[in-house]
Amino acid sequence: MERKEISKAVIGRLPRYYRYLGELIEEGVERISSNELSARMKVTASQIRQDLNNFGGFGQQGYGYNVKYLYSEISKILGIDQQHNVIIIGAGNLGQAIANYTNFERRGFVIKGMFDINPKLIGLVIRGIEIRSVDDLETFIKDNEIQIAALTIPKTKAPEIADRLVNAGIKAIWNFAHTDLVVPDDVVVENVHLSESLMRLSYRVCSMQDQGDGKGEKSSK
Amino acid sequence: MERKEISKAVIGRLPRYYRYLGELIEEGVERISSNELSARMKVTASQIRQDLNNFGGFGQQGYGYNVKYLYSEISKILGIDQQHNVIIIGAGNLGQAIANYTNFERRGFVIKGMFDINPKLIGLVIRGIEIRSVDDLETFIKDNEIQIAALTIPKTKAPEIADRLVNAGIKAIWNFAHTDLVVPDDVVVENVHLSESLMRLSYRVCSMQDQGDGKGEKSSK
Structure with missing residues (x-):
């Protein structure tokens, strides 16, 4: 209460x-x-x-x-008066975009590590953050008190990684993979489904055109 | 009706x-x-x-x-049974992530061009899409029947670019800049504010912890 x-x-x-x-x-x-x-x-x-x-x-x-x-x-x-330790799984363009976004850090979201399966990416350093192999995921989460994991990987890989994250004690997943994750009740998932956002935009543009065409009305400037 | x-x-x-x-x-x-x-x-x-x-x-x-x-x-x-011509303004990591996402194309969103002000990026080609100077924005929009513009630029630059897009006839803006754009009524804006999504996640994690701590209840597995 x-x-x-x-x-x-x-x-x-x-x-x-x-x-x-x-x-x-x-x-x-x-x-x-x-x-x-x-x-x-x-x-x-x-x-x-x-x-x-x-x-x-x-x-x-x-x-x-x-x-x-x-x-x-x-x-x-x-809850952004506290520090949250974050990892990013998937070090492609989207993962790197998030890693480079310093605004998150100012709000207490500190990116501690990035993970990928691509040997060409492993070892690279983005804004001081090393890209590691996903093999090291569980150990890293425990050693660095990670609370939030951002998932910027293809949807086919997302369920398996989500299971590993949950088993390693992660309580919050920021999911960019285009699929709905199945997790226990005490784990929260915040989805960012970009395709769905783009479809909503498309719908709204088409409705606007329909209104313009169908009723012969032009929206006033 | x-x-x-x-x-x-x-x-x-x-x-x-x-x-x-x-x-x-x-x-x-x-x-x-x-x-x-x-x-x-x-x-x-x-x-x-x-x-x-x-x-x-x-x-x-x-x-x-x-x-x-x-x-x-x-x-x-x-409205995704039709083709929508899209441009991306801001060819940084986020812009490139969007350009590389082939799923959009399968849903009819065809990325025709990318724009940036950074001379190091101008001239590069991402998945067949050339990065151009923002100086060419208006001409390109007219010549290529562009309907949707994705804005992946810092918030300080977004209002000026949005004005130019509206004047060039763009009716739909997919806005990733962390600011609310002011546009005429017949232009639709779909916002993707990543910071806000991350804050909602933070809130939900903290509430979950409060529930666990405050009431002495553990969520059942």
């Missing part, structure tokens, strides 16, 4: 609040009203108040939100 | 149906009941029936769904 149950929809929106608050801090803004934040984020002020009220009264009448305080509270809620 | 209004939630699930149906086709399965599909997809059979009923009665009592027919109908709904 210490932690209130928060709806998935609200959680889904928190990282976006976090991003906007981070930008406000960079701009030197110390406090902001729900109305101002609403104008920036293109979300209604009442939605903002409702969302942020989930975490206790951060906002004060007539004062607005203390940006730094709210930023830090959201970071605690998201 | 030709096309029924379909809820965002259903559209969001269609690419996943499409993926499972594609796998069934590969396995040589010709028809499937909502119960069998339910067991595979870990979605209730009633949800499946409800979702797929949106597109008219594909399923027949006692027969189930004709896999190929349903696959092809969903592909029409998603």
